[in-house]
Amino acid sequence: MNGGSRPHDGGRPVIYWLAHTLSRLAGRVFFRHRTLNREFLPEAGGALIVANHVSFLDPAAVGAAFRKPIYYLARKTLFQGFLGWLLPRIQVLPVDLGKGDLASMKRILGLLKEGNRVLIFPEGTRSPDGTLQEAEAGIGFIIAKGEVPVVPVRIFGAFECWGREARWPRPGRITLVAGPPVDFSGLPAELTGRARYQACADRVMKALADIRLEA
Numbered sequence: 001m002n003g004g005s006r007p008h009d010g011g012r013p014v015i016y017w018l019a020h021t022l023s024r025l026a027g028r029v030f031f032r033h034r035t036l037n038r039e040f041l042p043e044a045g046g047a048l049i050v051a052n053h054v055s056f057l058d059p060a061a062v063g064a065a066f067r068k069p070i071y072y073l074a075r076k077t078l079f080q081g082f083l084g085w086l087l088p089r090i091q092v093l094p095v096d097l098g099k100g101d102l103a104s105m106k107r108i109l110g111l112l113k114e115g116n117r118v119l120i121f122p123e124g125t126r127s128p129d130g131t132l133q134e135a136e137a138g139i140g141f142i143i144a145k146g147e148v149p150v151v152p153v154r155i156f157g158a159f160e161c162w163g164r165e166a167r168w169p170r171p172g173r174i175t176l177v178a179g180p181p182v183d184f185s186g187l188p189a190e191l192t193g194r195a196r197y198q199a200c201a202d203r204v205m206k207a208l209a210d211i212r213l214e215a
Contacts, residue, residue: 013089013090013091015086015089015090016069016089016090016091019090020063020064020069023060023061023063023064024064026060027060027061027064027174030169030171031057031061031157031158031161031171031172031173031174032172032173032174033061033064033174033175033176034173034174034175034176035065035175035176035177035178036175036176036177036178036213036214037177037178037179038065038178039178040151040178040179040180040181041065041066041151041153041178042117042149042151043066043067043068043117044068044115045115045148045149046111046112046113046114046115046116046117046146046148046149047112047117047118047148047149047150047151048112048117048118048120048142048143048146048148048149048150048151049062049070049117049118049119049120049151049153050119050120050121050122050139050150050151050152050153050182050204050207050208051119051120051121051152051153051154051155051208052121052123052127052132052154052155052208053121053123053124053125053126053127054126054127054130054155054158054159054163054164055126055155055158055159055161055162055163055164056126056162056169057158057161057162057169057174058121058126058155058158059072059074059092059119061155061158061174061176062119062153062155062176063119065153065176065178066117068117069091069116069117070091070116070117070118070119071091071092071093071108071111071116071117071118071119072090072091072092072093072118072119073092073093073095073104073108073118073119073120073121074087074092074093074094074095075094075095075096076094076095076096078094079094093107093108095108101138105138105141105142108120108142108146109142109145109146112142112146112147112148113146113147113148120139120142122135122136122139122201122204122205122208123135123136124136126163126164127159127164128164128165129159130159130160130163132205132208132209134205135201135202135204135205139200139201139204140196140197140198140199140200140201141197143184143197143200143201143204144196144197144200149181150181150182150184150204151178151179151180151181151182152178152179152182152204152207152208152211153176153177153178153179153211154176154177154179154208154211154213155174155175155176156174156175156176156177156213157172157173157174157175158174160172161174175213177211177212177213177214178211179207179208179210179211182203182204182207184200184203187199187200187203
């Protein structure tokens, strides 16, 4: 399978497999990476994985917790030079969800409907201080239209290892804590359009806030 084709659960592109293996190894050696509540992580079927965003390490940290391939998102400006070649081969999609990128949204929805897992950081950009920020525009639309489970995963320790203002990473402990799929059944039926999308996004951020790190 070449780097440009879409993988299925039965196999991984070689470059994705190598990157995944290296991420898991580096995570264990340098950051004592661990995953709690792994039973909530879907390894088959379409699912939207939503996580807080505090570090450069976040995508690799989440991906390393999965045994099967997932898709990632990154801002379009990163797809230049070597990264422009590498990122598509490790299942990273160019997006700009904060600016109404409808083409990217449709592509994400298509991947979900095909039974893939897609990782999204609702905050859009890394938190400046490690705390949860507001969700960006676009995430609520994908949640409302995706019709797949939305699984929250909160990352602890990554900010201390490589926060937004840090020049280099430092050793530490990164812990992923997964939560049960977000329940949207309680949203008022009269909510439609933008109001419903915003309510979905807010519900996701609350689910992330409710996840705690157990000793």
